[in-house]
Amino acid sequence: MVIWSLGSALETAAVGTALKLQMIKLSYLGTVSTAPLFLLFALGYFRPGRRLPPAVLAALWAVPAAGLALALTAERHGLLWRSPRPSGLPGSNLLVYGHGPAYWIMLAHAFLLVLAGTVVVVRGVMRGQGTSRTSGPIVLAAAFLPWLGMVVHLTALNPWPGLDMPVMAFALTGALLIWGISTRRLFSLIPLARDLLVEQMADGLIVLDAQDRLQDANPTALRILGRREGVVGRPAEEALASCPAIARAAAQAEDSTADLQVGEGRYYELRTTAVRDVRGELAGRTLHLRDITRRRQAEQEKERLIHELRQALADVKTLHGLLPICASCKKIRNDQGSWQNLEGYICEHSEAEFSHSLCPDCLRKLYPDLSSGQGGAAGPAGPEG
The missing domain is CATH 3.30.450.20 (PAS domain)
Structure with missing residues (x-):
């Protein structure tokens, strides 16, 4: 934008057709870049985090690059401009240029890019995306000023034929945006960060x-x-x-x-x-x-392990509750109603194992000679049976 404005200003102030043509070529460095950059700005601000594919970027810049090459060699072919003539305004040295076919192709391409950028801006403002209530109208006005400049430039509404009205419109756009940035916190990082957070969360x-x-x-x-x-x-x-x-x-x-x-x-x-x-x-x-x-899978795994643990505990043989036992022979009545030896019952209903030995009283009763030889005291285990 700065290059376009500078080149246009120098072309307006220059004296002589040859010098004016050189300044026009300088301005084309900015002229061909303004529309693509406007679209990229709109996409970058209102659709943060979404990058255009390399093929789309190449197509976006193909026409501007070709237009710049044609501008630098305009005298050889006349495809871009031809037959510059004085505007006829009193006290003015402005030139009016005849346009070649390449100019209209470039103009149509620029129109499409500016239109696409304007649509992005309008949709973003209507959705409140990246803008506040005060900054939204500023962005809308900045988007429509280039359209006004192009319409005036291409119709009989231009009061100064030969004066580059689009560059003046884009200059006003830049001034409006600078004012919005300095006074209305336009393009603050806060809405941008909010949009990026939502898009990438x-x-x-x-x-x-x-x-x-x-x-x-x-x-x-x-x-x-x-x-x-x-x-x-x-x-x-x-x-x-x-x-x-x-x-x-x-x-x-x-x-x-x-x-x-x-x-x-x-x-x-x-x-x-x-x-x-x-x-x-x-x-x-x-x-x-x-x-x-992941949390639900962890909960399901925990529930599965708890179920398996409960099942394992249920399978463990344990003795609990009241046991009917004979006061004389010490047999136990089992669940089927039969009287069962104490040792066999415990082995069936628990994980206990028996080791057989004699207590001191039984040792003296069964083996009096052995017990008397030990001084009436048997060992804790005695002879195993």
């Missing part, structure tokens, strides 16, 4: 308006829904039709939190939050989707 975010139309969805939410685009502006029932669980949860008007399964093996925590305006009326809702698949 790992959680899905969906915005519904008061009429239950989907107004915005970040890339993560679109991936969860299995959609690439084409959902903005559609009713929630239609936009969320691919995920019935999300659609059912989104139908609730009040704030809520729910865990739901989407597809096979993916679990999400859906938090629905009502958005209200300054009067307290419902303005819309936000749906926040957080992937909790």
Whole structure:
């Protein structure tokens, strides 16, 4: 823009056709770059984080590069301009240029790029993306000033034939943006950072308006829904039709939190939050989707381990409760009603194992000679049977 303005100013002030043509060539360094840079600025500000593929960038700059080459060699072919003549304005040394076919191709290309950039700006401002209430009108005015300059330049509305009106319009655009930056915090990093955060966040975010139309969805939410685009502006029932669980949860008007399964093996925590305006009326809702698949898998694994542990404990043979035992022979009545030897019953109903020995009393009773030889005291184990 600076190069275009400087070259145009020097061309206006220059005396002589040859010098003016050299200044025009200088201005073309900026002329061919302004429209592509305007589009790239609009995309970079209102759609942060989305880079154009190299092939698209190459196509974007192909016509400007060819136009610059034609401008530098204009005298040889006349494809860009031809037959410059004085404008005829009293006291003016302005030249009016006849336009060749390449000029109209470049103009159409510039129109398309500026139109695309304007659409991006208008959509971004209407959605409040990256702008505040005060900065939105400034950005809109800056976007439409170049259009006004081009219309005046190409029609009989130009009061000074030969004067480059588009460069004046772009200069006014630059002045307006500088004023907005210095006084209205235009292009503050805060809205840019907010947009980048929403676009690049790992959680899905969906915005519904008061009429239950989907107004915005970040890339993560679109991936969860299995959609690439084409959902903005559609009713929630239609936009969320691919995920019935999300659609059912989104139908609730009040704030809520729910865990739901989407597809096979993916679990999400859906938090629905009502958005209200300054009067307290419902303005819309936000749906926040957080992937909790790993947490749910960990919970399922814990539940599985607890179940297996309980099953293992249930399989362990334990003795508990009242045991019917004979006071004389010490047999135990089992669950089938039969009287069973104490040793056999315990072996069947526990993991205990028996080692056989004699207590001191039985040792004296069964082996009196052995016990008397030991001074009436048997060892703790005695002879094993």
